[in-house]
Amino acid sequence: MKRTVYAGNVHSIHVGEYITIKGWVQKIRNHGGVLFIDVRDREGVVQTVWHDFLSTVHAELLLNIKPEEVVEISGYVRRRPEESINYQIKTGEVEILGSDIIRISSTLPLPFEISREFQLDELLRMKYRYLDLRRESLNKNIIFRSKISKLVRDFFHGNGFIEVETPLIVKYTPGGARNFLIPSRVFTGKFFALAESPQIYKQLLMIANFDKYFQLSKCFRDEDPRSDRQIEFTQIDVEMSFIDQFEVMSLVENLLGLLWKEILDIDLPKPFKIITYDESICRYGTDKPDLRYSLEVLDFTTIFQHSNIQYLKEAPFVGGIICRNASKTGRKYLQSYDEYLKSYGGKGVKVLKLDEQEKDPELFTALKTKYGMQPGDVLMVIGGEKYRSLELLGLLRKKIIEVEKILPDKEFELVWVVDFPLFELSKEGNINSKHHPFTSPLVEDIPLFSTNPLKMRAQAYDIVINGVELGGGSLRIISPDIQQELFKTLGLSDKEIEEKFGFLLKALSFGAPPHGGIALGFDRLVAILMGEESIREVIAFPKMTSTYDPLTDAPSEVEHQQLKNLHIKVED
């Protein structure tokens, strides 16, 4: 028999119909004379009921039916007796009066239960990913991911965007994330790279007159995975011509507004907040602030210059956080903050309470009058180099929120962080791009190329949700001269520039429209919408934090001949 309806979609409108469902046996409840078999498919679960089944031709099969076997069941749909309606499930008003059953596929004992939701060992889940995916929560996540990607695609098509695929096997370009390399069989000793992002291609598409481009693109970065990072991941990649920064931002606001409405039925207030990079660093100690919490980092430098705490008195910067009404104020307890910061290589934190005010009456008076500090409040301060201290205060802020169990003011807080620095100093002392080397500087900062490049600001913007960096973008450089100057600032020689980026400079010199765009982390987006902590919960076949895939046992060794074809020799 053909399936007539998904098990999970059987509904009171089917009452009286003879239907056929196909799916997995979810649960069996044998009461002796009456037997219930719940059948699950993609859409959900429905109950079938078998009265006096021992006297039917199916007695043998029904007595031996096992969970997770694949069955086909036919029967009349009927409304359940009033007292046995199950309001917990979608199909709970009806049931199928079983009259025919076929076992399509039997099963070995399973390594874990499908029908029960509980935390499983990650290795086991991955090894049997297809079974884990069969479980409701993952199944639902992947189905929602599909819905979200359709909403995204429809949104862009509806807004006049052209979807273009760009190569994944590309030229290696230096800088940024570590690339996966692909040896060329044809060109001995030469390599392709797996694309870190479609960045350059989307710029070329603008030069090629597509005006508005988008793509849900796979990207590859050979860096250690985390709960929000995989070595291959998906980006919503966008680029537009003849636009300014605010048009890109407004587009993203419309997209996210749509998704929040459609998926969560939440109206995101628009426009989103905007904060400059500098302000974010000073007030929250991070460039991805979690604005659900009002807790802020404050500057106490002046106040402590008059204190009698010597090292803070002399510190170039003293920043702190007032933890109002601290739950526990024991010395030992507060020391845990110190240890926390030390685990990040910080120097630790000085904690002040009002009950210690006799030690430095002047200081505490200032704290009370200027900052409204009250008994029970705890002030934690860090002194030292300004930006390092702010970074630590950012970590401290997160820790306080966690430890004090401070409740968020709202469920989602989205914010644009703008005016990023164009460059940053690496630990080795090299100048690197903060965003990427195609980012346009603010026009008024261009003269700084020759004098103080580290002071230059970029026309770049990040979208941050609840302290998570969802994506970032920028307006791009379209002047070959500025592009060249930027490469030089990064320390590339003329020869290197020509070798690595000659094609781009040439492209820019053939009539490049002003353009810019953004890339949003699609896996992170889906995870946020689904309320998941890890993007592994929204990716059908992710890899473990070691990059290992226990399902297929990848990576694996290859035959010698393969390596020989590629002119590759493996050494220890």
Added chain:
RNA sequence: GGGGAUGUAGUGCAGCGGUCUAACGCGCUGGCCUGUCAAGCCAGAGAACGCGGGUUCGAAUCCCGUCAUCCCCGCCA
């Protein structure tokens, strides 16, 4: 490369120096049960406690090493 947490039946966990011949829930096996939906009741099988070494009269329990997983730092233009 580094830090932290975890590793006990199929699974989720308890036990953290002797009473552990390792407990419990789920699952599994057999039996009973005509309305359940975390079905119920009865009976039963199943682990030498990640691996290696050590301490001890005695180790799942302490120590060292090692491996694996997760979280984090580094890294992620």
